[in-house]
Amino acid sequence: MKQFMLNFFIFISFQSPCIKSQQQYSPNQAFNCSNESLYTCNGQHPSCTSFLTYKSQPPYNSVATIALLTSSNLSKLALINNVSETTVFPTNKDIIIPINCSCSHQYYQANTTYNIEPQSLTYFVVANTTFQGLATCGSMKRANPYNEFELKQGFELKVPLRCACPTKDQILSGTKYLLTYRLTFGESLNHVASKFNITPKSVLTANGITKSNTLYAFTTILIPLPDEPSISQTVIQRYKPTTPLPSERSKAKKSTKVGVVAALCSFLVLTVVVTVFGVIYMKIKRKNEGMMEDEVLPADLLAKIARFERVIKVYSFKELQVATQNFDHKRWIKGCVYWGVFGNKILGVKKMGIDVCKQVNMLSKINHINLVKLYGFCKHQDCWYLVFEYMKMGSLREWVKETHSLCKRVQIAIDVANGLRYLHDFTKPGYVHNNLNTSNILLDGVERAKISNFSLARMIDDGNDNSVLSRVVGTRGYMAPDYLGNVLITAKVDVYSFGVVLLELITGKDAVFRHGGQEVLLSTTVGAIMEGDNAERELWGWIDLGHEANERMDHAVQVVKLSMKCLKQDPESRPSMDEIVSSLVKIQVDLQIVAGCM
8 A cells, every 4th residue: 555655646757768769658647737748749740540548437438428528430439349339338348449649739639628527627637537547637727728726517628638659760660559558556567568469668668668667557658559459359358267276176176067067957947948938929929910010110220220239219109109198189299299108208209201211320320418319219101200308398499589598598509519519520420410490409407408300411421521412401591502502511501500590599589580571581680780880789689688688798799790600601611510619618608707607
């Protein structure tokens, strides 16, 4: 214990000879918030593919959540760990994360972002607990404008992750990749080297270390690899069996005989049980075959569903009838949407007149807190039904008609922006929602927003940011002029629609409303005001802030100005969703400081 405390708390400043410009090990990086503690840009290339190791911990215990946390490629992360994209890992499982490492200023880093949670209100906690030492307190302080003692829940932090690219000498000696590995208590140099089937000397060389006893728990070291790592090729998850003592061998022989007898008995019992259940199953199957004739699903869709580890259930029509009390009017929400009780959950049920195969396929691959979650579907006769997350507060379209605080409005805008950013940038391939409007944005019981209705969504294929539709679809008042003219969709189509949503949030008016006896577009009307000489004064009559009008008008105007950037005629002049999220978070932070709202 004494040695552990020494290793953990004593910080050593030393200069080891840098062997042919290898990276320098920093033993105090986990605790020192005044230094960058990132790896210097001394590699042969300014950017490269690099790797991190991470131990799965809830809520970051699935391929999707770990990829989102580290801004990693979802498909590559699944492939390298030999799992599917929807896998949920057991706690403390070692995960290999592929990242894009690049030089920024004088340091290598892989960039990601993190929204502060209540338990992570300091740079130190975020770096060493959430990111498990893959980020450092000092580098986060440099990357963000916030005071380390005034971080608040909801702030979005830029997080530089520790990575590096091989030097010219390393490449010549056979090293193709560098992996950032966090040491745990009790790990020796030999132990770490054996995990990746490399020599202890190569680890020392890669980190500029002369003695192995200078390694400390909770710090990171670089692992030089001759090939791209794979969880199936490393020994991270393997355990070596211990050799029994001579005195124990005779006992082992006896226990082996007993084990064989027990195994035979268990096999006989299992055979009987399986046979009985097999007979029962076949009887039930024959009985129900006639009932299921109108619910036969396409073979290609069933094949796709079989590949998903996240449960997308195929419901029977009878289950939907029971849950919704035969689609009773008391269970009706709006349109063709009902709510039903499925076990201990209330879920929404939406009747669709179109084939939902593409939508189910898409929603099975994505998972984000600001996207309505799909639980399952059903095909009955010529109709399809989607079973999805129940959103208690209904659509944003009705919500904006009421008076709400500007803080709540900005938070909802951030929720929607984060959902779109995930669709555009964090799914592989990326998706364009293609029909964003306040009717397709739903609110849960605590007034947090989630995007729904992906029937018009389209993939962004092969890294291109556009695809062509055969006909114009969408909602009047939200469609970008470039989309209407060219029947071309890009991620900037969603940005334009989001600009209209921002205006609705601030003004409380519909995207298309009656003014002066005729229908007008909200975007056109507010746009004309903003081009005038007294724009901010004229906005007073349009912005609905109730009793907050005086103290928060400046912030509301900032939101309107952001919406105008989203509504620019030229698609390339519109900001990305990443830039929009950053702008909204800054407005939110300023609101919290000036107006004291949470």
